[in-house]
Amino acid sequence: MMQRLVSSILMSLFLSFVMSCWVTWLNLGWSEEFVTHWMTAFRFAWPAAWLAAFTLGPVVQSLTQKLLRVIS
Numbered sequence: 001m002m003q004r005l006v007s008s009i010l011m012s013l014f015l016s017f018v019m020s021c022w023v024t025w026l027n028l029g030w031s032e033e034f035v036t037h038w039m040t041a042f043r044f045a046w047p048a049a050w051l052a053a054f055t056l057g058p059v060v061q062s063l064t065q066k067l068l069r070v071i072s
Contacts, residue, residue, distance in 0.1 A: 012049035
């Protein structure tokens with residue numbers, strides 16, 4: 001359980017950090033206020049990303065195993 005918790009925290013941290021930057025840039029472009037808007041987006045995205053990663057992680061792992069069995 002601890003590995004699942006830490007893994008979902010780290011995965012959601014990195015993905016929400018990168019994706020919030022990307023989407024903020026797509027929507028606003030580079031500006032003086034870019035970092036402020038990005039950090040606001042990240043602050044809201046990380047908890048949602050963590051909840052999704054933590055709750056859906058086992059489902060994704062199960063689907064991955066099934067796909068790999070079909071492929072091999």
